[in-house]
Amino acid sequence: AQKITQTQPGMFVQEKEAVTLDCTYDTSDPSYGLFWYKQPSSGEMIFLIYQGSYDQQNATEGRYSLNFQKARKSANLVISASQLGDSAMYFCAMREGRGSTLGRLYFGRGTQLTVWP
C-alpha cells in the first residue's frame, strides 16, 4: 500500500487565490511527521512546512498552512494568495517513528501546481 497518496496530478489556480493540495497518508505508527516540499524546475527540493503527529495545532508558515485531520489521515497543504512563483511540483512526505535521526522519508508522486495571472 502507498504510504503517501497525492490524488491531484495537476492543479491550476489564479494569482492571489487560495489553493489546497491534497495528501493522505497510511501508517500504523502513532508517532510520525508530515512534510511538504516544493520542487521548481531547477530540481531543488524546498522545505515548506512540517506537522508532527502529536502537534495539537495545524502548522503554519507564512502563506502556507497544513490542514491536519488525524482521524482522516490527511495533511492537505493550503497556499493562500497564490503567486506566479508558486508554480512548481509539490510533494507530501512522511517520516514514521521518532528516532534519533530523520530516517527515511516516504514521498507521494507530487502535484504540479500552475498559477496563472
Next chain:
Amino acid sequence: KAGVTQTPRYLIKTRGQQVTLSCSPISGHRSVSWYQQTPGQGLQFLFEYFSETQRNKGNFPGRFSGRQFSNSRSEMNVSTLELGDSALYLCASSLGDTEGRDTEAFFGQGTRLTVV
C-alpha cells in the same frame, strides 16, 4: 548560512562505468540522506548516514553504496552503471538530533546523472 551543496550538478557516464557523487550538508548537521528521483518511480530513499554510520538503507542493489566522513560530508557511489540509473540524485541534510527533534530536512539542488 550555506545550504546543502551537491557536486557535480550534471554528469554524463557510459554504461558500465562507476560514478561518485558528493554532498556537503548544512554546517552543524550530522545526518545525510540520499534519494533517487525518476519520472517512473518518483522519489526513492537510498540510504541515511549519521556520524559516519549508515542508519537506514532503502531497497537498492549493492551497486549503490555510500559513506560519510568525519566532517559530515557524504559521498554516494554507483558501480557498473545501467541505463536505468539515469536520475536526479538528491541529498538531504538534517540535524540528527539525538533527542528526536529532527523536524526538517533540507535538500540540495541534486546531481542529474545521465547514463548513455
